[in-house]
Amino acid sequence: MADIRMRVNGSIEKLDVEPRVSLLDALREHLGLTGTKKGCDQGACGACTVLADGERIVSCLALAVQYADRDITTIEGVTSPLQRSFVRHDGFQCGYCTSGQICSAVGMLTEHAAGAPSAVTGDLATMEIELTAEEIRERMSGNLCRCGAYNGIVAAIEEGIR
Amino acid sequence: MKDFAYVSAPDVATAVRAITEPGAKFLGGGTNLVDLMRQNVERPDTVVDITRLPLDRVEELPDGRIRIGAMMRNSALAAHRLIRTRYPMLAQALLAGASGQLRNMATVGGNVLQRTRCPYFVDLAARCNKREPGSGCDAIGGFNRNAAIFGASESCVATHPSDMCVALAALDATIELESVRGVRRLPLVGFHALPGDAPQHETAIAADELITAIELPDLPVAARSRYRKVRDRASYAFALVSVAAALEVRDGVVTEARLALGGVASRPWRAHAAERALMGAPATEESFRRAADAELAGAVAQSQNAFKIELARRAVTATLRQLHLPGGAA
Numbered sequence: 494m495a496d497i498r499m500r501v502n503g504s505i506e507k508l509d510v511e512p513r514v515s516l517l518d519a520l521r522e523h524l525g526l527t528g529t530k531k532g533c534d535q536g537a538c539g540a541c542t543v544l545a546d547g548e549r550i551v552s553c554l555a556l557a558v559q560y561a562d563r564d565i566t567t568i569e570g571v572t573s574p575l576q577r578s579f580v581r582h583d584g585f586q587c588g589y590c591t592s593g594q595i596c597s598a599v600g601m602l603t604e605h606a607a608g609a610p611s612a613v614t615g616d617l618a619t620m621e622i623e624l625t626a627e628e629i630r631e632r633m634s635g636n637l638c639r640c641g642a643y644n645g646i647v648a649a650i651e652e653g654i655r
Numbered sequence: 656m657k658d659f660a661y662v663s664a665p666d667v668a669t670a671v672r673a674i675t676e677p678g679a680k681f682l683g684g685g686t687n688l689v690d691l692m693r694q695n696v697e698r699p700d701t702v703v704d705i706t707r708l709p710l711d712r713v714e715e716l717p718d719g720r721i722r723i724g725a726m727m728r729n730s731a732l733a734a735h736r737l738i739r740t741r742y743p744m745l746a747q748a749l750l751a752g753a754s755g756q757l758r759n760m761a762t763v764g765g766n767v768l769q770r771t772r773c774p775y776f777v778d779l780a781a782r783c784n785k786r787e788p789g790s791g792c793d794a795i796g797g798f799n800r801n802a803a804i805f806g807a808s809e810s811c812v813a814t815h816p817s818d819m820c821v822a823l824a825a826l827d828a829t830i831e832l833e834s835v836r837g838v839r840r841l842p843l844v845g846f847h848a849l850p851g852d853a854p855q856h857e858t859a860i861a862a863d864e865l866i867t868a869i870e871l872p873d874l875p876v877a878a879r880s881r882y883r884k885v886r887d888r889a890s891y892a893f894a895l896v897s898v899a900a901a902l903e904v905r906d907g908v909v910t911e912a913r914l915a916l917g918g919v920a921s922r923p924w925r926a927h928a929a930e931r932a933l934m935g936a937p938a939t940e941e942s943f944r945r946a947a948d949a950e951l952a953g954a955v956a957q958s959q960n961a962f963k964i965e966l967a968r969r970a971v972t973a974t975l976r977q978l979h980l981p982g983g984a985a
Contacts, residue, residue, distance in 0.1 A: 495661060512661035512702065515689070535690050542756055551756045554689045558661050559682070559704055601755055609734040612750040612890065617739040634890035635754020 497561035502570025519557035539636035549600025568592035578649035586640035683765035719873030725764030744880035748822035764866035771813035811854030821917035847922030894918035947971035
């Protein structure tokens with residue numbers, strides 16, 4: 494067992510976990526933060542997306558011990574206009590992927606604001622990349638939605654950045 | 656997942672000492688290893704976390720070469736100004752891989768060492784010579800739609816899944832390795848092995864070695880380069896075929912060409928035959944097609960993946976056309 498500390502949604506949490514416990518399971522099973530969802534548990538769906546020091550990651554492929562002393566934000570700690578936009582634009586149906594979608598979108602907007610390009614960015618030299626629907630779809634492609642609410646998700650994010 | 660001991664290495668000296676323990680394995684971003692551990696394909700006794708090593712910078716060396724720390728995240732490397740402007744094919748290859756979340760986690764060193772996505776490799780009920788030497792290969796004659804078309808053997812038809820490495824192969828990158836025995840440098844081209852009769856030997860790295868850096872040569876032609884990836888969906892999927900290409904044309908004649916293919920072999924496939932065919936040839940559609948034909952002449956299909964040969968031919972031609980006629984028809 495390893496004794497670690499982690500800042501989760503602003504408060505310091507002490508965790509006593511085996512090294513094989515994922516960050517996802519530590520959040521859900523040890524800290525009771527069940528807003529973060531377990532989808533595929535193999536990094537293929539994005540449902541478990543959280544922010545580590547503001548960067549989006551999939552918590553299922555993260556060992557909790559590896560994130561000791563880091564600053565983790567889960568959907569329970571997110572306050573973003575995107576949340577209302579998702580409701581307004583039907584950015585979900587069943588809701589299972591939604592916490593991951595929103596955490597991912599928050600991280601994605603930070604990356605974009607820092608000038609990070611994507612696979613569909615035409616001019617890699619520019620730091621001012623227009624966040625078109627095509628850019629949003631590419632940058633959000635790590636979050637799958639089995640209900641197919643993609644149009645609503647893109648509309649919600651487009652509204653969120655206005 | 657089997658239990659294991661966890662060690663976080665603060666510096667390279669500690670890391671390379673820790674890895675000499677039997678059953679020890681380095682852990683980078685975890686995007687491949689943690690997944691394989693959960694499926695019991697990897698069962699390390701000790702995991703040596705190297706993500707805190709101070710190897711996360713891009714440096715421009717005095718002679719113009721670029722040195723990339725092996726713990727640099729894929730997303731950070733793709734976003735780096737020097738990579739975007741001097742080696743666009745590398746930035747594009749990185750951005751074509753995985754998802755935003757995974758690129759934020761995955762390290763450059765780990766990307767080089769990632770394992771095949773052949774479905775039989777992770778299926779413990781299947782035969783796989785890579786996972787269990789001598790057991791056989793269920794991909795041959797089985798589900799092999801995305802198997803290799805170059806360099807496969809009767810033991811293994813798996814591909815290396817990296818996008819980044821395809822660009823690194825075209826760029827003639829160098830890998831720096833460190834162990835308690837010292838430091839050595841190897842060219843990336845040839846670092847990944849062909850399967851032969853021992854597909855479990857995937858790279859030239861020794862069990863006690865750590866990738867500390869990747870170095871890129873100062874290569875003006877790379878500023879006019881691109882990476883094109885063809886896959887089953889528009890994003891977040893492994894390549895069926897990909898192409899990294901750089902082209903220099905003077906007075907309508909090709910004076911320099913660099914070409915590598917991804918998704919087609921157990922290594923990023925440097926297309927030497929296509930490069931030879933291009934050198935000195937007029938920069939025309941006809942020459943591009945001939946160069947693709949020259950490379951694909953050596954391709955061999957499995958039962959389900961003959962389509963990849965034609966797909967690779969078209970992807971090579973289209974990428975060269977795009978490079979030669981920017982803004983032209985893709």
